[in-house]
Amino acid sequence: MTTQEALFKYTLRLSDTSLILAQRLSEWTSKGPFLEEDLALTNIALDILGQANSLLEYAAKTEGKGRSSDDLAFFRNEREFYNTLLVEQPNGDYAQTILRQCLIDNFDLLFYQELAKSKDETLAAIAAKSIKEITYHVRHTSSWVDRFGNGTEESHTRIQNALNELWRFTDELFEMNEVDAVLLKEKIAVDLQAIKPLWKKQVDAILEKANLKLPETVFMQTGSRNAKHTEHLGYILAEMQYLPRMHPTAKW
Amino acid sequence: MSNAVDVEKNFNSKLEKNDFVEPKDWMPENYRKHLIRQISQHAHSEIIGMLPEGNWISRAPSLRSKMVLLAKVQDEGGHGLYLYTAAETLGISRDELLGALHTGKAKYSSIFNYPTLTWADIGAVGWLVDGAAIMNQVMLQRTSYGPYSRAMIRICKEESFHQRQGYEIMCRLSFGTEAQKEMAQDALNRWWFPTMMMFGPPDKDSPNSEQAIKWRIKRETNDELRQKFVDRTVEQAEFLGLTIPDKNLKWNETKKGYDFSEPNWEEFYNVIKGNGPCNKERLEARNKAHSDGAWVREAAMAYAEKKKENILAA
Numbered sequence: 001m002t003t004q005e006a007l008f009k010y011t012l013r014l015s016d017t018s019l020i021l022a023q024r025l026s027e028w029t030s031k032g033p034f035l036e037e038d039l040a041l042t043n044i045a046l047d048i049l050g051q052a053n054s055l056l057e058y059a060a061k062t063e064g065k066g067r068s069s070d071d072l073a074f075f076r077n078e079r080e081f082y083n084t085l086l087v088e089q090p091n092g093d094y095a096q097t098i099l100r101q102c103l104i105d106n107f108d109l110l111f112y113q114e115l116a117k118s119k120d121e122t123l124a125a126i127a128a129k130s131i132k133e134i135t136y137h138v139r140h141t142s143s144w145v146d147r148f149g150n151g152t153e154e155s156h157t158r159i160q161n162a163l164n165e166l167w168r169f170t171d172e173l174f175e176m177n178e179v180d181a182v183l184l185k186e187k188i189a190v191d192l193q194a195i196k197p198l199w200k201k202q203v204d205a206i207l208e209k210a211n212l213k214l215p216e217t218v219f220m221q222t223g224s225r226n227a228k229h230t231e232h233l234g235y236i237l238a239e240m241q242y243l244p245r246m247h248p249t250a251k252w
Numbered sequence: 253m254s255n256a257v258d259v260e261k262n263f264n265s266k267l268e269k270n271d272f273v274e275p276k277d278w279m280p281e282n283y284r285k286h287l288i289r290q291i292s293q294h295a296h297s298e299i300i301g302m303l304p305e306g307n308w309i310s311r312a313p314s315l316r317s318k319m320v321l322l323a324k325v326q327d328e329g330g331h332g333l334y335l336y337t338a339a340e341t342l343g344i345s346r347d348e349l350l351g352a353l354h355t356g357k358a359k360y361s362s363i364f365n366y367p368t369l370t371w372a373d374i375g376a377v378g379w380l381v382d383g384a385a386i387m388n389q390v391m392l393q394r395t396s397y398g399p400y401s402r403a404m405i406r407i408c409k410e411e412s413f414h415q416r417q418g419y420e421i422m423c424r425l426s427f428g429t430e431a432q433k434e435m436a437q438d439a440l441n442r443w444w445f446p447t448m449m450m451f452g453p454p455d456k457d458s459p460n461s462e463q464a465i466k467w468r469i470k471r472e473t474n475d476e477l478r479q480k481f482v483d484r485t486v487e488q489a490e491f492l493g494l495t496i497p498d499k500n501l502k503w504n505e506t507k508k509g510y511d512f513s514e515p516n517w518e519e520f521y522n523v524i525k526g527n528g529p530c531n532k533e534r535l536e537a538r539n540k541a542h543s544d545g546a547w548v549r550e551a552a553m554a555y556a557e558k559k560k561e562n563i564l565a566a
């Protein structure tokens with residue numbers, strides 16, 4: 001695998017994760033639990049969609065085959081998407097959405113802080129820009145996990161259920177393959193195994209404060225590094241892509 | 253303490269001098285009531301308006317259009333927030349206002365009871381609906397009640413973006429493929445008359461207008477605004493190569509404006525009564541969001557209470 005090929009795949013992994021997450025988060029827009037929170041979550045969705053857009057533009061450029069960012073977003077199939085399984089999981093109730101987001105925000109903060117040091121200038125710049133946004137996201141979602149964990153009995157049950165449901169998708173965030181190996185050598189990629197203990201420490205602290213317990217017997221799911229997904233992704237893409245695909249020559 | 257005659261004089265002189273009435277000022281009870289009704293209807297319209305447009309976020313056909321639409325729907329929520337806050341300065345709570353919306357007691361703009369069926373509807377809504385809203389809102393920037401006026405100034409800036417963005421979608425479709433052009437024309441056909449209704453019934457049937465103009469809660473009549481809107485929009489449609497679905501549309505040299513057909517006012521009153529194509533869906537969606545969110549709001553409240561107790565105990 002050449003550096004360029006690896007860079008393309010790596011960038012897709014990041015862009016797809018952001019794109020699918022933004023797609024999921026924006027399902028809440030106009031349906032939030034109260035107006036201020038509706039606006040706040042939509043804001044997070046917008047930040048993440050902006051990241052996806054920058055990353056897809058860079059992926060398109062890196063690939064160098066004349067495809068645009070829209071081509072990459074709307075004309076790839078289920079088996080060509082590299083987003084992590086966690087982000088494609090259904091929103092569930094607000095606890096599940098917040099918990100998913102909190103796990104990802106904490107990962108993203110560590111990840112993008114490292115990526116900001118990447119030898120690849122474009123990735124470094126995108127990362128640097130994202131850090132400020134993600135810092136706010138972490139604060140927002142972590143404080144909601146605390147509120148749910150220490151709020152009412154119902155909210156505690158809901159957030160604990162969310163953790164039980166989603167924990168099995170967290171190992172995958174740190175998986176590395178040939179793509180990482182190639183780019184680590186070039187000091188372009190982030191060493192995921194190195195940030196894993198830091199992430200675990202942060203998350204443990206949040207969960208402890210919220211009186212939450214990690215589920216005991218969890219079998220960790222995997223697949224997205226090879227574009228193997230849960231059944232949810234197909235439906236997300238069907239909805240997201242139908243219009244451009246129906247009018248393949250049209251400009252929007 | 254000034255007596256009743258003085259405060260009323262003071263209020264009237266503010267209206268005459270184009271000064272703002274502020275929350276702590278004395279105001280006639282009818283003025284307050286009229287304002288609460290008008291501002292909260294406007295706030296509800298922003299919130300309900302998020303639904304038909306939110307309907308297309310997941311299906312927006314390009315990354316850019318998805319970002320623009322998501323930001324727009326968020327703006328509308330922000331407008332709702334400014335307006336609820338302005339209404340609250342008149343001594344009513346957001347809970348009361350939302351309660352009235354959710355039980356179907358409060359009104360909101362009837363336009364949002366029409367469905368967004370195709371992507372072109374997102375263009376048409378921005379171009380026509382936000383366009384019509386701006387005509388109303390520009391006038392309200394100079395309204396007599398301070399908090400309302402200030403909210404409108406912030407809102408107007410964003411609404412004119414929305415209108416431009418909507419028109420941009422219409423441009424892309426109108427100068428695009430045959431199928432896109434058809435989509436654009438179909439959207440115009442469906443949104444034209446409902447948009448005309450946004451200015452309210454003809455002046456002769458609009459009992460509240462005269463008093464509202466005296467109070468500077470309204471500054472131009474329904475018919476004046478409708479005429480302005482038609483005159484401006486006809487040119488924009490011509491540029492797009494789209495046809496306004498009104499056979500009676502004709503330039504009138506004497507009045508220097510277009511003659512046009514009245515919308516079907518019977519339909520208008522029906523939609524207001526709750527019989528529009530989406531009244532039921534909109535109210536259900538609002539109520540579902542509100543009741544699904546109840547445990548979240550309760551948790552936040554319980555948490556805040558506990559924090560307070562801990563601070564007191566510490």
Ligand SMILES: [Fe+2]
Pocket residue numbers: 298301328382385
């Ligand atoms: Fe609006």
Ligand SMILES: [Fe+2]
Pocket residue numbers: 298327328331407411
């Ligand atoms: Fe608005």
Ligand SMILES: [Fe+2]
Pocket residue numbers: 328382410411414
């Ligand atoms: Fe708007």
